[in-house]
Amino acid sequence: MSERKRIALLIDCDNVSHNAIEGVLEELAKYGTVNVRHAHGDWNSPSLSGWAEKLHPHAIRPMQQFAYTKGKNATDSAMIIDAMDLLYSNNVDAFALMTSDSDFTPLVLRILESGFPVYGFGEKKTPKPFVDCCSPFIYVENLISEEETDTPQQPVKKTKKALRMDTALVRLLRTAVEQTSDDSGWADLSRVAPYLSNNSSFSPINYGYKKLSDLIRATELFDMEMRKGGKAMYIKDMRN
Numbered sequence: 001m002s003e004r005k006r007i008a009l010l011i012d013c014d015n016v017s018h019n020a021i022e023g024v025l026e027e028l029a030k031y032g033t034v035n036v037r038h039a040h041g042d043w044n045s046p047s048l049s050g051w052a053e054k055l056h057p058h059a060i061r062p063m064q065q066f067a068y069t070k071g072k073n074a075t076d077s078a079m080i081i082d083a084m085d086l087l088y089s090n091n092v093d094a095f096a097l098m099t100s101d102s103d104f105t106p107l108v109l110r111i112l113e114s115g116f117p118v119y120g121f122g123e124k125k126t127p128k129p130f131v132d133c134c135s136p137f138i139y140v141e142n143l144i145s146e147e148e149t150d151t152p153q154q155p156v157k158k159t160k161k162a163l164r165m166d167t168a169l170v171r172l173l174r175t176a177v178e179q180t181s182d183d184s185g186w187a188d189l190s191r192v193a194p195y196l197s198n199n200s201s202f203s204p205i206n207y208g209y210k211k212l213s214d215l216i217r218a219t220e221l222f223d224m225e226m227r228k229g230g231k232a233m234y235i236k237d238m239r240n
């Protein structure tokens with residue numbers, strides 16, 4: 001069993017919806033314990049009232065940042081300083097950034113250089129450079145429950161046809177299986193998943209599936225079988 005990570009979650013409250021915080025914390029629970037939870041913003045601003053209601057129930061620490069200059073976002077600088085302090089604290093093993101702002105792309109690259117994974121969460125408006133450098137990156141619209149919004153945006157599971165038409169996805173999955181397979185062409189799913197995480201911002205949630213195995217099954221591009229007493233799933237490209 002892999003070691004549980006200590007994760008620092010830093011939230012840019014000016015640029016991401018508070019409705020997704022429950023889903024974000026549930027997703028991060030797959031990777032480890034979120035022992036640092038900092039929400040950055042100007043808490044005097046009425047626009048953060050939704051976030052203010054989420055702080056206590058989820059043990060999130062508000063980090064006050066006054067807007068010293070009108071039209072300038074001081075939250076960015078405060079978050080970057082916070083992240084760098086945590087980077088050298090030896091109290092965390094991974095970072096999660098909840099923001100839709102591409103200005104944090106250099107920060108992600110710096111954290112990655114130090115050997116820490118960065119999990120990204122942002123709205124679908126998030127610029128691609130930031131999305132691509134996180135591993136994984138999940139669109140928060142896919143994590144918002146119906147109870148949290150008057151206009152539910154639950155992820156619709158893409159059909160086999162839609163998945164197969166996504167040439168980038170098909171190429172990514174086939175490459176991952178090829179690179180992690182044995183001489184017979186079969187790959188252990190537990191090896192495929194880390195390969196995907198290390199080489200892209202991929203997450204099955206962005207395609208409407210909670211599990212990688214469900215997404216792969218939906219494509220109908222791979223043979224699948226259970227081994228080791230039903231505890232391990234192996235997959236093989238049907239072309240082989």
